[in-house]
Structures are given as C-alpha cells and as structure tokens.
Amino acid sequence: MATNNYPTPMLDVLEEGPWPSFITGFKKLRDEHPDERIRNVINGLMGQLEHSYETKMGYWKGGTISVFGYGGGIIPRFSEVGHMFPESKEFHTLRVQPPAGNYYTTDMLRQLADSWEKWGSGLQTFHGQTGNIMFIGANSVNFQHFFDEINEYGWDLGGAGPCVRTGMSCVGAARCEMSNCNEHAIHRRLMNNFTDDVHRPALPYKFKFKVSGCPNDCQNAIERADFAVIGTWRDEMKVNQEAVKEMIMKKAKEIGKEGDRSAGRQYMFDNVISRCPTQAIKLNDDDTITVDNGNCVRCMHCLNVMPKALQVGDDKGVTILIGGKRTLKIGDLMGTVVIPFMKLDNEEDYERIVELAASIIDFWAENGLEHERCGEMIERIGLVNFLEGIGIDPDPNMIKQPRNVSYVRTDGWDEAAEAWFNRKREEKAAA
Amino acid sequence: MAAPEMRDPIESGCPDGFQYMHPVMRRNYGLWAYHEDPRPGVLVHVSKTGEKIWTVRAGTQRILDVFTLRKLMDIGDTYGDGYVHFTIRSNIEFQVADGAKVEPLVKALEDAGFPVGGTRNSVTSLSHTQGWLHCDIPGTDASGVVKSMMDELLPEFKAWNMPNRVHITTSCCQINCGGQGDIAINVQHVKPPKINHALVGNVCERPSVVARCPVAAIRPAMVDGKPSLEVDEKKCICCGACYPPCPPMQINDHQYTQLAIWIGGNHSNARGKPTFQRLVAAGIPNNPPRWPEATAIVKKILECYKAGAKDWERINEWVERIGWPRFFEVTGLPFTKYHIDNWRGARANLNSSTHIRF
Numbered sequence: 001m002a003t004n005n006y007p008t009p010m011l012d013v014l015e016e017g018p019w020p021s022f023i024t025g026f027k028k029l030r031d032e033h034p035d036e037r038i039r040n041v042i043n044g045l046m047g048q049l050e051h052s053y054e055t056k057m058g059y060w061k062g063g064t065i066s067v068f069g070y071g072g073g074i075i076p077r078f079s080e081v082g083h084m085f086p087e088s089k090e091f092h093t094l095r096v097q098p099p100a101g102n103y104y105t106t107d108m109l110r111q112l113a114d115s116w117e118k119w120g121s122g123l124q125t126f127h128g129q130t131g132n133i134m135f136i137g138a139n140s141v142n143f144q145h146f147f148d149e150i151n152e153y154g155w156d157l158g159g160a161g162p163c164v165r166t167g168m169s170c171v172g173a174a175r176c177e178m179s180n181c182n183e184h185a186i187h188r189r190l191m192n193n194f195t196d197d198v199h200r201p202a203l204p205y206k207f208k209f210k211v212s213g214c215p216n217d218c219q220n221a222i223e224r225a226d227f228a229v230i231g232t233w234r235d236e237m238k239v240n241q242e243a244v245k246e247m248i249m250k251k252a253k254e255i256g257k258e259g260d261r262s263a264g265r266q267y268m269f270d271n272v273i274s275r276c277p278t279q280a281i282k283l284n285d286d287d288t289i290t291v292d293n294g295n296c297v298r299c300m301h302c303l304n305v306m307p308k309a310l311q312v313g314d315d316k317g318v319t320i321l322i323g324g325k326r327t328l329k330i331g332d333l334m335g336t337v338v339i340p341f342m343k344l345d346n347e348e349d350y351e352r353i354v355e356l357a358a359s360i361i362d363f364w365a366e367n368g369l370e371h372e373r374c375g376e377m378i379e380r381i382g383l384v385n386f387l388e389g390i391g392i393d394p395d396p397n398m399i400k401q402p403r404n405v406s407y408v409r410t411d412g413w414d415e416a417a418e419a420w421f422n423r424k425r426e427e428k429a430a431a
Numbered sequence: 432m433a434a435p436e437m438r439d440p441i442e443s444g445c446p447d448g449f450q451y452m453h454p455v456m457r458r459n460y461g462l463w464a465y466h467e468d469p470r471p472g473v474l475v476h477v478s479k480t481g482e483k484i485w486t487v488r489a490g491t492q493r494i495l496d497v498f499t500l501r502k503l504m505d506i507g508d509t510y511g512d513g514y515v516h517f518t519i520r521s522n523i524e525f526q527v528a529d530g531a532k533v534e535p536l537v538k539a540l541e542d543a544g545f546p547v548g549g550t551r552n553s554v555t556s557l558s559h560t561q562g563w564l565h566c567d568i569p570g571t572d573a574s575g576v577v578k579s580m581m582d583e584l585l586p587e588f589k590a591w592n593m594p595n596r597v598h599i600t601t602s603c604c605q606i607n608c609g610g611q612g613d614i615a616i617n618v619q620h621v622k623p624p625k626i627n628h629a630l631v632g633n634v635c636e637r638p639s640v641v642a643r644c645p646v647a648a649i650r651p652a653m654v655d656g657k658p659s660l661e662v663d664e665k666k667c668i669c670c671g672a673c674y675p676p677c678p679p680m681q682i683n684d685h686q687y688t689q690l691a692i693w694i695g696g697n698h699s700n701a702r703g704k705p706t707f708q709r710l711v712a713a714g715i716p717n718n719p720p721r722w723p724e725a726t727a728i729v730k731k732i733l734e735c736y737k738a739g740a741k742d743w744e745r746i747n748e749w750v751e752r753i754g755w756p757r758f759f760e761v762t763g764l765p766f767t768k769y770h771i772d773n774w775r776g777a778r779a780n781l782n783s784s785t786h787i788r789f
Contacts, residue, residue: 010720014575017582020544022574025496032498045564052563052572053719056685058603061678062567068437077565093565099448102517106504108451109515113497113504122497126517129560129608136494136565148438156443167445171516174448174456175476175484175526177463184448192444199442215700219519222705223611223698271742275702301701305743308465327607328672329645331774332707370639 005030006047006085010054029122041121041137044087048079065092065140067147070199073157074143090139091121094147095132095158097166097191100184101174102127112150119146130208131168132158156195162371163201164194164361168225169211170218177307178300179213180231180316181344186353187211190227193354197361204368204377207361214312215300221324221335226374227357228321228335233313236293243309245287261287272302317343320353322360322386323375333375336383338390340397356390363389393423453514453526455484471591472547473533485527487511487536489545490556490581490588493521494564494574502543510536520556520598522549548589552596554733555588556581559601560608568674569603570618570688571717576601579721580616583730594740594749597733600696605670611696613746614732615708616725618717620669622687623662624680628654635660635677643672690715690725694732695747706747712764728764735761754788 014023023046030042052058063076075093082089098104112133116124121137128134138146147157158166167190170176172183190209197203210221213231221228248264257263268283277299280292289309303310320342321335339356343349360374367389368377378386387394449457459478466476474486492499503523507515510532511525518524523545525536537547549555557580560566562573580599587593600612607617631637637660641649648666652659660680662673671682692715696708711732715725732746739761740749750758759766772780 011575013720014578017578018544018546018585019578019581020490020492020499020546021578022492022494023578025492025494025499028498029496049563049572053575056571056688056717056719057683058563058566058569060565060567062675067440069440075565077567091565097445098517099446099451101448101452103448103451104515104517105451106507106513106515109500110504113500117497123494124497124500125494126521126523127519129558129610131519147440151441151443154443154446156441156445168519171518173461173463174452175463175486175516177465177476179461179463182461188445188447195442195444198444199440217698217700217705220610220698222700223696223707275743277702297700299700299702301743304701308467311464326610327605328670329643331645332607332611334705334707369642371643 044085100187161201164197167209235313235315238311623667627679628659630679632658
C-alpha cells in the first residue's frame, strides 16, 4: 500500500453504512490496482474531492477537447487546483453511446473495462443523465487512444454541447408487456440518422430524443426530451375477464380476507374503477369489467394494477411530443403533443418519423436563438408558427383547452375552417 | 516535422442493443403477456409463448471502478446468464431464464454488498449528477449525498412499504440535470455571483452572458476602466446560469450554497398527467460528508407519505388530495413567501377558488 496517499478523513466517512460505497471502490483502485498510473490518478482525484468536501467548492474547469474528426462527445475537465493534486489535473470524460435499451453482455463490459484500464482512470458510470456511458478520467493524450480502441470494436461517442444528444429508450418490447412499439429500432433510426449532428455541434443548443414504449414514460421523455416518442394504441384494450375474477379473489387474500369476494371487489373499486381519470372502466355484478374505450386516455393505471387481466390493444403506434426540457433558461417545460398518433409498422413509417425529426431540427436550427432549446423557441414564437414551419396541421389533441383571451385576430377564419373540413373529408375517405 | 497520422473515426453511432439481449428476450420480443413480482427486486415476465424471464435488480454506487464492474460481471457469469441491463437510475439488472437461479443470484449480490430491491412500490436508487467529482459548476457533491441518503433509505429500497413507487433525484446546481422526482434535492445559491472584473473582458463573450440571464439582471459595464459585466442584485435569482459561460462570475460559495427539497415531480401519465416538482423546503445546510439535515427532511416526507397516502398514489397525487396546507401541517415544514410562485405564468399556481379545507 502506498504511503504517500492524500489524507481523506471526510471521504472515509462515506465508507460507512450499508449502501455500496463509491469511496471504497476508489480506494481499491488507488491502493490495489497493478498500474501505477491509475493508482496515482485516483490518489489525486481523491485528494481533490476531499479538498472540495473540506472547502465546499468545486474545482473543475471546462475547455475544448475532442477526438480527431469530431467536435464533441468529450467533457473536458482541467483542475483549478492542479498544483496541489497534479496526478489528476486533466480528468476528461468520454461520453459513449450505449446500445439502444441499455442491454449488455458481461463480455462486452469486460472488454470495455480492459480498454478503459489501459488508457483511463478505471472509473465509469452506467449511465449519465443524458443516457451515455461515462468513462470518467482520461488525460489529454490518452482519450484519443481509448476512443480509437473502442471505436474499432463498435462503440461511438455521444453528444456534448449544442448538438443532437445521445438518445434513450426504455426496456421496451424486449421485456415489457406494456410496449406498443419497437423502441430500440426507433431509437437507433432517429439517432443514427443524425450522426453528423451528434458529433459536430452546430445547433442552437442540445436536442434530445427519448423513447418510452407506453404512457408510463419510464424514460421521462415528456419532461426531458425535445423529441419524445411515446408508444400507445388506438383500438380497444384487451380484457381477460377470467383474470379479472382471479384478481378479485387474489386481492381479497392479499388483504387478509381470503374467499371474501366483496373485499376483493372493494379493492377494485378503490384502486382501479375510481382511479380512472375519465371514468371509463366499470366493474359489473358478475366480476367482469366493461371498458369505455372511446373515453380511455391510455393513462396505463388499470394495466399497471392488473397486468395479467388487461393488455394494450393491437392497433399500436406512437404519440410524439416536442419541446420538453429542464430548467435553463425560462423554466421547465413539458413536451407538447405535435403528432397525436402515427403508425410505425413499415419502412415508410420509419422514414416519416425521421423526416419529421429532420424538419423540426432544421426549422429550429434556422429560427432558434443561441442557447435556446426547441421548446423555448415554441414558447417564444407560438405553437402555430412552429406547426406552419414544419408543415403540420393543427389538431385539438395538441391543446388542453382553447385560448381564453379575446384579443386575437381571426381574419383568416373561413379558410382555416374550410381546411379543417377538407381534412376531415379526406380522413373519412381514406378510412 | 510532418503532422502525425490521425485515424478517422468510424461513425457507427448507437449500437444495436438487440444482439446483446438475453436470447429469451430476443425470441419473445414484443410477445410479453404479463409480469409478476415474486419479491422486492425480482420480476418475472411471462410471454405469450409460455417462456419466462426473471429479472433481479440491484443497487450500485453508480460510479463504478473496474474492480466493482468486474465483480458484477463475475456474478452475472457465475449466477446469471451473462446478460445485464441498466435502469435509468443506475440499478443493474440481471436476466435469467431459469427461476431456480434467482435465489442464488440474489444471495450472491447481497453477499457482495449490492442490495436487491428497487422495484414496484419501493424507494429506488437516486438518479443524480456528478457533483464535485466532475462537474464544472457544482454547488455540492452528488455521489456523497446519494450514498448518505441511501444508507438511511436502504430498508425502503429492499421492501414494498410505500403507497407507490418513489423516485428521488439530486442536482448539484439549479440547472437541475438530476431532473424531476417525487422528491428532488437540489442546490440553491442564496447570493448573487461574485465578479472578478479584471478577468471578465478577456474571458467572457459578454453579449452571450447577458443573453443567458433568465431575469435580464446582467448589464455590460465599465469597471475600473475595463469592460466587464454588472449584476442588478435585486433582480438576480442566484441561478448560476451566467457562471458556465463566464467563470469570473463565481456563483459557488462555501457559505451561501444551500440545499432545497422539491416534491411531486412525476413523469408518468398514469391516473393524472405528468407533473413538475414543487418547492417545499429550502435553506438546508450544505453539509458534507453526510448532509444529515437534508436526509432528515426526506425521511420525514416519506414517513408522512407512507402514513397518509392511499395505495397507488404518488407523492404529487397524495398532496393534491389532501391539499398543500395539510402537507405543511403534517410534515411540520414552514410555509414561507418563497413557496409562492412569481415566475412567468405564476398566477396559474395561485388559488382562484374557494376550495379550501378547514
């Protein structure tokens, strides 16, 4: 064990307690790793982190660094206290795009660990808040070698800066009965169509794609993605009436009233029937349920409670919401419905979603201000200007309620109304 | 001297996850019928073909050293089928096709110090940011806050005690990369930036810094004969947005950085529509290495939620049902002028009815 380690009295406290300790992991690298370079880097890192804990300040500065041929994908970090902790004075993070859906084999992760150990600090995270694998801690020479090595066997950098960012998709059709689309195909089609925009930041600000296979939105797409794809269906949900009956008796048993049918029914009233946001589900006297599918808003609650009894329908597709984002600059914004429903079954459908994304990014690149997210632009110019810019017709599913202030010019009303009736006629003819 | 030969990148983009999925998942892609929860941290999914796949979920420290990563992989090879998946809260999941493997896998994970849990109505791992470990604008640490909090919340991770799932997040500045959560612990700065006027003119692109301010509090100014920027301190909301593009406008301060707690962020559409989190507590000491004051408030909120909410109610729904006055009453948290929204659109957050509980 090295004796010249920086003392870390405050960090040592974080080794106590039952939850896995990142400090214990750091120390193992610092004290036991065969490579002296890694031992030293982690020692420096721990010294600086201890210093942050003691002074309650952060000491990393950004900069500009990228691999040859790209303009992004690396988060450069130079220490402001490099004179005190020279071993880790350059500590850059490589953002690497995970496979769609975050699926790995143990072999792949070992291979990545072997490469990272060769060139970096030996620390990595699955995953950062954007969705990247983060390889944390390479110096200004080695990051290129590490990238070259993993790029040869199939990995590529994600986005950093004003560019299309790494996408995210939920566990999806691979392991979830709620899935309504091929989340991973959508994720890859969208991302890999914009590879150039990922690697060469030239947009007003970041642009994120996230895909959730159902309205439970496990990827937090509506609140965090500029382009949120949410799986949904538009026909009837499937009801297995036998499983409903089974569920009633099972619930009675769970709450300690085995065989008491009315206790099970009460659970259903309290937890399913009365929780439906549109009162679209009814429990009948014979313990079957009736669903008013025309008023079901696909909130997912009843399916979550009774995954065995209720299932999503067959006519599946996606809803697309645009403009979700976090706080900077004008406050948090949710995405807005721009495409209430579209099918994603065949090649043509996939081309359509990619075209939609391209037209949105182009319009925003043209009209967004510097450092303005797509949703902020929509807030500034109004949804209608945005819709006209990307060639999408207005739809009542885009709003919670119509405008309430009477100060509005309506001199194009007749044409707009006519366009609406024409669209309705066309839809009817096409159906 | 000739320039060194550089290698052109292969722009392969996002890898195909399909090839890395468990074969049972590949075979049954899109064919799952339902799932059951045999115990906290374990799921079993049943396909329409009759095949089953078990998932075992465990908490990690999120930032993994290669030794820990290999230990997890060893467990995956010895007790699992060699396939893993990560959730967005950095839980690791092992998939196995044989139910008999579940218990030994759970035991191996627990023995190695990785708690199994975090499914259904438990408190799952915190999603969080980088903090002092890597961020360039952190007001506090992230990994340390999370470690301290999860040490205390471990029983809630490993059991199904909560009315519904609980997502907790932390963020080390007000940009809030950690995102929306049922409970979010975020930094609040309480003092405008300290400006080093000697450096601003040379370091910062002043117009873009002016444009970055959400409340238009920054103006160009000449200070000591040098071009610089000044801040209207009455307008300033201490968000720190000017600091990344202009480091001489230092927002972080060991004394004036506190934590705040927000509740009710919920990104699901289940029952209600997605919601943003709301401020409930601020002025909490930024107190490394354990941040006990923040954890105590989180535990108090969880305790009240557990006692007061109905099955399936998320925190936002519970508060919506009982009303905010009651929330402050049961948690014992003070209600102050800082809770009253004054951002754009604030009036939509005020009560314009006589719906009042007495």
